[in-house]
Amino acid sequence: MHGTVNEVCAWLLETYIPGCTLTVLVWTIEDVEVCSEDMGITEQESVEVLRRISQDEDYIEHGINRQSVWEHLSNIRAMHQVREVSLDxxxxxxxxxxxxxxxxxxxxxxxxxxxxxxxxxxxxxxx
Structure with a gap:
């Protein structure tokens, strides 16, 4: 799940029965920035990394850590290198x-x- 605090809380209430025992791990823009401090990450890139973390289906097997943040950021940057741009x-x-x-x-x-x-x-x- 990726979103604001209100969106995440609403999703939890809609998805799980009150009283259900669960663990929630939270990643913030600041966490992503700390993990990628040597890479000069922008806020926009941090938001995109968070979105990709939320869609990572292998997190249970592999976890989310500094290496996975670097991989997501590298993939984002590679994608932007091959995109088409317009210039007059x-x-x-x-x-x-x-x-x-x-x-x-x-x-x-x-x-x-x-x-x-x-x-x-x-x-x-x-x-």
């Missing part, structure tokens, strides 16, 4: 030309257009 043609052309000039001359007189194109590319990648 002007920005893409600017980046291509800038990369070509950088290779040939080692620099650019006015970096503002390049910086704007790079900023737009970053926005496209983060969608």
């Amino acid at each position: 043609a002007r920005s893409l052309q600017m980046l291509i030309e800038a990369a070509g000039r950088l290779v040939q001359t080692g620099g650019e007189d006015d970096p503002d257009p390049i910086l704007q194109a790079v900023a737009q590319a970053k926005v496209a990648l983060n969608r």
Whole structure:
């Protein structure tokens, strides 16, 4: 189960009979961040790791630990590396030309257009 405290409590009440003995293990964004502190995880990635932990059907056999958090995060990042992004043609052309000039001359007189194109590319990648 993945959700807010209220959603999890409502699910428990709907799913289990009051008085039923059970154990609930809780993972929070902070727990995921602690397990992946050396990986520079974002809050959005932490939320996605939590969602994936909730769907992990092997948790009884293998548990959820630092290694499983790393694996989920690595899979999330790999998925984002192969996704398609959109960038306007002007920005893409600017980046291509800038990369070509950088290779040939080692620099650019006015970096503002390049910086704007790079900023737009970053926005496209983060969608």
